[in-house]
Amino acid sequence: MSHNSFGNLFRFITFGTIAVDLVLQERINQSDWLGLVLSFMAVAVVIAVAQALICVAYKWLCMGVYKSVMKPMWSWWAMRTESVAVLYSGLGGKVLFKYLRGTPFLPWFLRLFGAKFGKGVWMDMTDIT
Numbered sequence: 001m002s003h004n005s006f007g008n009l010f011r012f013i014t015f016g017t018i019a020v021d022l023v024l025q026e027r028i029n030q031s032d033w034l035g036l037v038l039s040f041m042a043v044a045v046v047i048a049v050a051q052a053l054i055c056v057a058y059k060w061l062c063m064g065v066y067k068s069v070m071k072p073m074w075s076w077w078a079m080r081t082e083s084v085a086v087l088y089s090g091l092g093g094k095v096l097f098k099y100l101r102g103t104p105f106l107p108w109f110l111r112l113f114g115a116k117f118g119k120g121v122w123m124d125m126t127d128i129t
Contacts, residue, residue, distance in 0.1 A: 015047045015050075015051075016047075019040075019043040019047065023039055023043050024036060024039055024040060024043065027039050047095070048095040048096040048099075049096065051091050051092065051095045051096065052091075052092040052095065052096045052097065052109060053112075054091065054092075055084075055087050055088050055091050055092035055113075056092075056112045056113060058083075058084060058087055059084045059087075059088070059113055059114075062080045062081075062083065062084055063080060063081055063084055065114060066081075066114065088113070089126075089127075092109075093126050096109070097109065097110075097126040098126055100126075101123065101124050101125065101126060102122060102123070102124050106123050106126065107121050107123060110123075110126075110128055113128065115128050
């Protein structure tokens with residue numbers, strides 16, 4: 001199992017445990033199976049959006065607005081931008097963005113990172129690095 005797979009598993013267990021404790025356990029205790037299924041789907045969407053927004057916040061805190069610059073490959077700037085790219089693809093890309101490919105929602109989320117798109121853009125990829 002790769003390092004990235006362990007990270008995804010850890011995030012799944014962490015957020016899944018929180019969801020069960022805060023939302024789903026009550027439905028299970030009441031044997032409300034339809035409510036459990038609907039709550040589970042809602043919680044899954046909320047978790048995915050929350051993780052994507054964590055990526056957005058990290059990008060803005062670490063890098064701010066990207067500008068045309070020349071920096072050495074091993075500079076602090078390059079390491080920070082690489083950490084943003086890794087978090088973006090490993091967290092946001094895995095839990096939400098890849099599922100939004102080809103929908104009008106992907107450009108909406110990518111605009112939160114500072115990407116600019118024309119009107120009515122159709123994207124079949126999530127790579128904006």
